[in-house]
Amino acid sequence: DGGITQSPKYLFxxxxxxxxxxxxxxxxHDAMYWxxxxxxxxxxxxxxxxxxxxxxxxxxxxxYSVSREKKESFPLTVTSAQKNPTAFYLCASSIDxxxxxxxxxxxxxxxxxxxx
Amino acid sequence: AQKITQTQPGMxxxxxxxxxxxxxxDTSDQSYGLFWYKQPSSGEMIFLIYQGSYDEQNATEGxxxxxxxxxxxxxxxxISASQLGDSAMYFCAMRDEAWEGGATNKLIFGTGTLxxxxx
Numbered sequence: 001d002g003g004i005t006q007s008p009k010y011l012f013x014x015x016x017x018x019x020x021x022x023x024x025x026x027x028x029h030d031a032m033y034w035x036x037x038x039x040x041x042x043x044x045x046x047x048x049x050x051x052x053x054x055x056x057x058x059x060x061x062x063x064y065s066v067s068r069e070k071k072e073s074f075p076l077t078v079t080s081a082q083k084n085p086t087a088f089y090l091c092a093s094s095i096d097x098x099x100x101x102x103x104x105x106x107x108x109x110x111x112x113x114x115x116x
Numbered sequence: 117a118q119k120i121t122q123t124q125p126g127m128x129x130x131x132x133x134x135x136x137x138x139x140x141x142d143t144s145d146q147s148y149g150l151f152w153y154k155q156p157s158s159g160e161m162i163f164l165i166y167q168g169s170y171d172e173q174n175a176t177e178g179x180x181x182x183x184x185x186x187x188x189x190x191x192x193x194x195i196s197a198s199q200l201g202d203s204a205m206y207f208c209a210m211r212d213e214a215w216e217g218g219a220t221n222k223l224i225f226g227t228g229t230l231x232x233x234x235x
Contacts, residue, residue, distance in 0.1 A: 042225030
């Protein structure tokens with residue numbers, strides 16, 4: 001089955017530690033995205049990548065880093081510089097960066113990060 | 117700057133009745149796309165329906181329809197014959213096409229509406 005996987009579902013870390021969230025897709029999509037969701041708020045874009053070895057900052061990139069070494073994988077690192085990292089993180093992918101009805105974003109199940 | 121506004125934090129509807137979830141948007145772009153996503157308690161975002169700004173007909177997908185009023189900049193979601201499984205958060209989103217000189221498929225989301233379907 002094609003889809004997006006994120007692991008783990010729940011993640012706990014101590015304050016000051018970096019943590020990497022994984023995102024893998026087997027949909028052969030070029031574009032991948034990372035969003036953050038806080039209670040009572042919609043999704044906000046952290047980073048996105050349109051093609052391998054390329055990525056751009058979203059609206060709230062400070063304290064985060066990404067890499068895109070393979071088409072299938074787009075890991076997100078939450079660094080100690082992120083002031084309030086506890087949140088629900090969602091990864092998504094789309095065929096490419098273009099618009100149109102056939103190019104909606106598909107989402108993974110999410111990772112809930114709690115920093116103690 | 118583009119913005120999506122969902123003014124209904126929560127809604128109740130009786131099973132088998134229709135419900136409308138409101139969404140208004142703000143953009144200076146002529147070409148844009150509007151989306152609705154459903155988020156059950158499991159957290160995954162499920163794509164429901166899409167409306168292009170140049171589409172003359174309102175989009176429909178099964179029990180979902182999008183009431184698109186371009187002049188009023190509204191894109192309300194109508195769910196007909198509500199089912200218990202429709203209970204979830206619903207997000208309206210807009211595709212950003214004018215960002216750093218190129219199309220990006222970047223989505224801007226509203227704050228969501230929590231729908232509760234009562235038996």
